[in-house]
Every structure is written in structure tokens, then in C-alpha cells.
Amino acid sequence: MKRNYYIMSDGILKRKENTVYFVNKQGKKPLPINKIYSIYAYGSLTFSSQVVHLLAKEGIPIHFFNYYGFYDGSFYPRETLLSGDLLIKQAEHYLDHEKRMVIAKKFVEGAGQNMGKVLSYYRIENTIGDTMEDLAGCGAITEVMNVEGRMRSAYYTHMDEILPDGFKMEGRSRRPPENMVNALISFGNSLLYSTVLSEIYNTQLNPTISYLHEPFERRYSLALDLSEIFKPILVDRLIFYLVNKRMLKEEDFE
Known part of the structure; x- marks a missing residue:
């Protein structure tokens, strides 16, 4: 069964026949090519074109993150599951305003429902469901984004209300995040974004054509659309679990 490999330290990827090896100061570890689903590189990674050729042949993406864990980019192999018909339909649904609105609203509805479920699990009363009803009156993507933002x-x-003392969020902050929870x-x-991108790669969908987020050059915006749905249940619930079970502590952060 294939699985994801997470490389957390600096090192080199080398190829020997049909096996990739990760080499660092601690030694050499084999990564059997038929067992790799995706690679997530959080350290400084050096590799040769031979490694790239093998990963491309096997359809294995590599996702790169900087020192602080921010996503930098991906090596995205040449697509093998091509469908001109689906590409045309995907573009048509972006260009047709009404069709795009339907899809964009579904992404926000999914995100809202999961946010509500997370809060309900912790028995916290909230108005997310009421805010979500405003989607019905939205006539533009910016209005849909506004509802999602609220x-x-x-x-x-x-x-x-869920997090313990010492791990309060105190508002969302980015680049840089101002505290441990952020x-x-x-x-x-x-x-999550890079994981969703890996899953899109295994479909016939084009990752650059999106509906909620505007498609721009040099980004896979469909992964952003889909990630919105899963953030509450895959990212936030895991954070609550790790922090409240004291599996993560203040000394784990720099």
C-alpha cells in the first residue's frame, strides 16, 4: 500500500535503479518507489534529474515547504489522466457565471457546515448557520467570499472557548503567525493544501481552474477551493485534540 513520506531534515534524494534513497548525516534510508504516494519536504532537499525522471514516470509529486512550514511549491508530474472533454466542461463552468456561483456556494456551504459541526461537538452555540443562509442572496463571487469570511x-x-490557557488564538494572524495556535x-x-493537490493529480481535473478563488498564474487554486471544506475537520479538530490532550506543549515551539 502506498503512503506519504515526510522528510523533516536536510538531505539528498538519490536514485539507484527503481529505489529512491534519502541520505543525511544519520545515514541512508530507502524509499521504495512502489510504496510512495507523495513526498513532503520540510528540510533543504537536493536531488538529481534521475530522481525527477523516476518520480515523474511513477506519477509521484513532491511538495516543498520552507523553514517555517509555509508551502513553497510542488513538483507536479506530467499529467497522465488527461481528458479534453472534462477540461472544456471545467472551463465552461468557470466562464458561465450562474454555474460558477452554484459551485462556489457549495464550497462555502461545505466549509460552513463543517465549522458548525466542530463547534457543536464542543457544545458551543454559534450563528454560522444563520450567516450561511445569506448565500442564497449572493449574486457575485465577492459576496460569496464575504459570507465565507464572516x-x-x-x-x-x-x-x-475550546483551547486551554497558554494556547489561546487571540485572533487569526498570518505571515508570520503571531502565536502557537496560529x-x-x-x-x-x-x-492540507498540498495533500488536496496530490488528490487532484489523481483525477482528470485541472488544478488551475477554480470557482471560489480566482484562478491566477503560478498557483493551483482549485486546491484552495477544496481545502476550505476540510480545514475545520482535518486541521482544526486535530489541533484541538493535540493541544487539549497535552500532546503538544509550549516547549515544542521555537
Whole structure:
């Protein structure tokens, strides 16, 4: 069964026949090519074109993160599951305003429902459901984004009711995150984004054509759309679990 490999230290990726090896000061570790689903590189990674050729042949992406855990980019192999028909339909749904609005609203509805479920799990009363009803009256993408922003702002406000003293969020901050919880959220969101991108690669969808976020050059914006749905249940719930179970402590942060 294939799995993800997370490289947390500096080193070199080398190829010998159909096996990739990670080499660092601690030694050499084999990464059997038929067992790799994706590679996540958090350290400084050096590799040759031979490694790239093998990973491309096997359809294995590598996601790169900087020292602080922010997503830098991905090596995205040449797509093998190509579909001209689906690409045309995907573009048509972006260009048709009504169709785009339907899809964009679904992304926000999914995100809102999961935010509400997380808060309900912790028995916190909230108005996210009421705010989500405003989607029905939205006639532009900016209005949909505004609803999403208001829901997430309210959701983040309630986070401190779940987190213990010493791990309060005190508002969302980015680049740089101003405290431990914000650092965890940024780290988790980056990991989720790259994971979603890996899953898109295994479909016939084009990752650059999106509906909620505007498609721009040099970014896979469809992964941003899809990530919105899963942030509350995959990133935030995990943070609450790790912090409240004291599996993460203040000394784990620099």
C-alpha cells in the first residue's frame, strides 16, 4: 500500500535503479518507489534529474515547504489522466457565471457546515448557520467570499472557548503567525493544501481552474477551493485534540 513520506531534515534524494534513497548525516534510508504516494519536504532537499525522471514516470509529486512550514511549491508530474472533454466542461463552468456561483456556494456551504459541526461537538452555540443562509442572496463571487469570511471570523472567535490557557488564538494572524495556535493553523493548512493537490493529480481535473478563488498564474487554486471544506475537520479538530490532550506543549515551539 502506498503512503506519504515526510522528510523533516536536510538531505539528498538519490536514485539507484527503481529505489529512491534519502541520505543525511544519520545515514541512508530507502524509499521504495512502489510504496510512495507523495513526498513532503520540510528540510533543504537536493536531488538529481534521475530522481525527477523516476518520480515523474511513477506519477509521484513532491511538495516543498520552507523553514517555517509555509508551502513553497510542488513538483507536479506530467499529467497522465488527461481528458479534453472534462477540461472544456471545467472551463465552461468557470466562464458561465450562474454555474460558477452554484459551485462556489457549495464550497462555502461545505466549509460552513463543517465549522458548525466542530463547534457543536464542543457544545458551543454559534450563528454560522444563520450567516450561511445569506448565500442564497449572493449574486457575485465577492459576496460569496464575504459570507465565507464572516463565517470563518465567527468560527475563529469561538476557538478560544475550546483551547486551554497558554494556547489561546487571540485572533487569526498570518505571515508570520503571531502565536502557537496560529502557527499550527498555518502549518496544517499548508499541509492540507498540498495533500488536496496530490488528490487532484489523481483525477482528470485541472488544478488551475477554480470557482471560489480566482484562478491566477503560478498557483493551483482549485486546491484552495477544496481545502476550505476540510480545514475545520482535518486541521482544526486535530489541533484541538493535540493541544487539549497535552500532546503538544509550549516547549515544542521555537
